[in-house]
Amino acid sequence: MLDEKLIPSNTDNNYAPLPDGSDSPASRRSPTKVLLVALCGLVMVGVLLASMGCNGGSSRDVHAKTGGDGDVEASLPNSKEAATAIPHMPISRGVSAGVSEKSNHQFLRGAASFPWNNSMLSWQRTAFHFQPEKNWMNDPNGPVFYKGWYHFFYQYNPHAAVWGDIVWGHAVSRDMIHWLHLPLAMVADQWYDINGVWTGSATILPDGQLIMLYTGSTDKHVQVQNLAYPADPNDPLLINWVKYSGNPVLVPPPGIGARDFRDPTTAWYTSEGKWRITIGSKVNKTGVSLIYDTEDFKTYNMIDGMLHGVDGTGMWECVDFYPVSIIAENGLDTSINGQGIKHVVKASLDDDRHDYYAIGTYDEKTAKWVPDNPKIDVGIGIRYDYGLFYASKTFYDQNKKRRVLWGWVGESDSEAADVRKGWASLQSIPRTVALDQKTGTNLIQWPVEEVESLRLTSKNFDNVKVTPGSVVPLDVGTATQLDILAEFELDKDAVHNTAETNGEFSCTASGGAAQRGALGPFGLLVLADESLTERTPVYFYVVKGNDGKLKTSFCTDQKRSSQANDVNKIIYGSFVPVLDGEKLSLRILVDHSIVESFAQGGRTCITSRVYPTKALYGDARVFLFNNATETSITGSLKVWQMNSAFIRPFSNNRSL
Numbered sequence: 001m002l003d004e005k006l007i008p009s010n011t012d013n014n015y016a017p018l019p020d021g022s023d024s025p026a027s028r029r030s031p032t033k034v035l036l037v038a039l040c041g042l043v044m045v046g047v048l049l050a051s052m053g054c055n056g057g058s059s060r061d062v063h064a065k066t067g068g069d070g071d072v073e074a075s076l077p078n079s080k081e082a083a084t085a086i087p088h089m090p091i092s093r094g095v096s097a098g099v100s101e102k103s104n105h106q107f108l109r110g111a112a113s114f115p116w117n118n119s120m121l122s123w124q125r126t127a128f129h130f131q132p133e134k135n136w137m138n139d140p141n142g143p144v145f146y147k148g149w150y151h152f153f154y155q156y157n158p159h160a161a162v163w164g165d166i167v168w169g170h171a172v173s174r175d176m177i178h179w180l181h182l183p184l185a186m187v188a189d190q191w192y193d194i195n196g197v198w199t200g201s202a203t204i205l206p207d208g209q210l211i212m213l214y215t216g217s218t219d220k221h222v223q224v225q226n227l228a229y230p231a232d233p234n235d236p237l238l239i240n241w242v243k244y245s246g247n248p249v250l251v252p253p254p255g256i257g258a259r260d261f262r263d264p265t266t267a268w269y270t271s272e273g274k275w276r277i278t279i280g281s282k283v284n285k286t287g288v289s290l291i292y293d294t295e296d297f298k299t300y301n302m303i304d305g306m307l308h309g310v311d312g313t314g315m316w317e318c319v320d321f322y323p324v325s326i327i328a329e330n331g332l333d334t335s336i337n338g339q340g341i342k343h344v345v346k347a348s349l350d351d352d353r354h355d356y357y358a359i360g361t362y363d364e365k366t367a368k369w370v371p372d373n374p375k376i377d378v379g380i381g382i383r384y385d386y387g388l389f390y391a392s393k394t395f396y397d398q399n400k401k402r403r404v405l406w407g408w409v410g411e412s413d414s415e416a417a418d419v420r421k422g423w424a425s426l427q428s429i430p431r432t433v434a435l436d437q438k439t440g441t442n443l444i445q446w447p448v449e450e451v452e453s454l455r456l457t458s459k460n461f462d463n464v465k466v467t468p469g470s471v472v473p474l475d476v477g478t479a480t481q482l483d484i485l486a487e488f489e490l491d492k493d494a495v496h497n498t499a500e501t502n503g504e505f506s507c508t509a510s511g512g513a514a515q516r517g518a519l520g521p522f523g524l525l526v527l528a529d530e531s532l533t534e535r536t537p538v539y540f541y542v543v544k545g546n547d548g549k550l551k552t553s554f555c556t557d558q559k560r561s562s563q564a565n566d567v568n569k570i571i572y573g574s575f576v577p578v579l580d581g582e583k584l585s586l587r588i589l590v591d592h593s594i595v596e597s598f599a600q601g602g603r604t605c606i607t608s609r610v611y612p613t614k615a616l617y618g619d620a621r622v623f624l625f626n627n628a629t630e631t632s633i634t635g636s637l638k639v640w641q642m643n644s645a646f647i648r649p650f651s652n653n654r655s656l
């Protein structure tokens with residue numbers, strides 16, 4: 001139980017819910033402190049807020065997908081209009097309630113839906129990725145290791161396979177792979193979260209107490225931060241949760257839109273003995289992370305300025321902030337600071353629905369963070385994953401001294417198909433995340449080692465030569481649940497003889513695996529049927545630059561992943577650093593409708609959702625392919641069949 005002495009009676013609650021959510025509510029903190037001055041003085045991000053008029057505004061404007069990597073642009077006027085204008089158009093979900101769009105708007109333009117049948121749809125359910133028994137899931141919430149159990153909470157709609165009525169789902173595991181579903185942890189039962197128990201984070205205090213901070217959407221759709229804690233701290237399953245009687249503990253400060261204030265981070269300790277958190281927001285088009293200090297998690301002081309902000313990046317959701325070591329392999333507790341440490345800032349950009357991170361330096365005194373390289377700043381540089389991966393959150397796993405990353409992996413088929421399936425969304429396989437000490441400029445992500453406990457039989461393929469323009473079947477039997485490790489070498493003479501070019505290659509702008517170059521594409525075809533009418537290439541594409549150096553991209557091409565037309569077929573990918581002397585390496589986890597791929601030990605990652613109509617059950621195969629025109633490649637692989645994790649409800653008569 002949270003020390004009740006720390007909980008003051010809620011006497012200073014001058015919070016006034018807004019009539020229409022279009023204005024900033026009065027702050028519980030002394031309004032004489034003109035926080036706006038701090039916000040308005042954002043010289044660091046080149047933004048000058050002249051007056052009180054810098055209200056970030058409500059999120060009523062339905063945002064459009066930017067189409068940055070090929071997403072279909074969907075600029076919707078508003079849900080009602082849209083629904084009447086075009087009958088096929090799915091309704092907008094989330095935006096009018098004050099969060100980002102949760103519907104898949106890709107199949108608006110009258111694409112006739114494919115005649116999916118039940119066996120195809122039920123095949124899409126995964127075997128070793130976390131998903132609830134049914135209905136809609138989105139962001140990971142408050143992941144934590146507590147009294148021998150990994151806890152996972154998640155944004156959940158108990159009523160339907162589409163976003164809405166959001167509460168906290170809850171599951172526990174000994175290994176982050178085998179999960180037991182528990183009852184809902186928190187439901188929308190208070191005025192301050194009646195429109196949604198939204199995303200939040202866990203903090204473990206030095207004495208072992210656990211607290212949760214989460215965003216509630218109030219009866220007036222104002223985004224406020226709330227405190228909750230376990231009803232019985234001795235219960236390792238943390239079944240029951242208590243919401244603090246003085247909630248909300250934070251409301252949007254002056255100058256911040258009532259619907260632009262969400263997703264508190266895990267708190268970290270300052271050398272002054274206070275706890276510090278950051279919360280994502282925006283000021284006009286500048287994405288920002290506001291920063292607060294607290295001693296008791298009930299009253300907070302907003303710090304002048306902000307942790308960081310980047311012009312033009314829009315609303316920052318699900319900000320994450322954590323230290324990484326430049327020396328040690330292990331992960332670091334969120335409060336660790338000092339020599340040999342860099343800090344990561346991650347924001348989930350509401351405008352393009354991608355998770356961007358940057359590595360930099362945090363100054364505790366000024367409560368500011370600066371990126372190592374201003375060109376690789378948050379929201380304009382690198383991403384955790386170049387596929388479908390959003391609203392992620394890390395936690396420090398004190399059990400195995402590692403930092404673990406969870407990310408929400410949505411569906412990229414039609415909403416109508418999700419409703420028929422009765423479920424929507426997965427979580428990525430949890431990934432350890434650490435600084436890449438070889439490059440120093442990116443993180444390394446890798447599936448937690450526990451996933452290897454699912455490996456069954458394996459087959460090795462050593463030094464398989466694949467000539468230009470050919471495909472080699474890999475006889476691994478059924479290929480719907482696989483863990484694949486592969487290494488490739490290019491032909492040295494071909495590389496030497498290849499002409500230099502100043503042409504830039506981009507996976508997303510390319511023609512995919514059908515675009516042949518001298519030194520690529522080559523890699524694997526997963527979820528392919530025997531005749532290759534359906535296939536999902538996961539591959540490298542190498543270009544020899546003007547300086548004679550090779551530049552490597554890592555891509556996934558969904559163009560021919562399905563004969564259905566109502567599924568996402570875009571090409572994902574990005575650059576991947578390859579250092580001198582390194583072979584090209586990749587790992588792929590195939591689990592029915594999800595393909596998670598990691599290049600060069602996890603420097604560049606791509607998560608893809610694919611929905612084949614033929615390459616399923618016993619008809620799914622895997623092939624090596626080389627569509628380069630000049631180089632042959634030599635591949636060595638190990639391919640495991642993967643067991644199912646049999647994720648199921650917790651039953652009381654199971655022994656712990």
Ligand SMILES: *[C@@H]1O[C@H](CO)[C@@H](O)[C@H](O)[C@H]1NC(C)=O
Pocket residue numbers: 047048049050053054284
């Ligand atoms: C934010 O937008 C408002 C309305 O367009 C404008 O008046 C204000 O100057 C803008 N602030 C900044 C810092 O651009």
Ligand SMILES: *[C@@H]1O[C@H](CO)[C@@H](O)[C@H](O)[C@H]1NC(C)=O
Pocket residue numbers: 117118119120
């Ligand atoms: C679903 O359709 C596929 C392809 O047409 C067919 O092979 C399969 O038997 C069908 N399954 C059911 C249950 O109808």
Ligand SMILES: *[C@@H]1O[C@H](CO)[C@@H](O)[C@H](O)[C@H]1NC(C)=O
Pocket residue numbers: 471513514515516525537625627
């Ligand atoms: C290789 O490229 C050719 C020509 O663009 C294309 O027809 C073929 O489908 C590609 N092969 C694979 C495996 O994608």
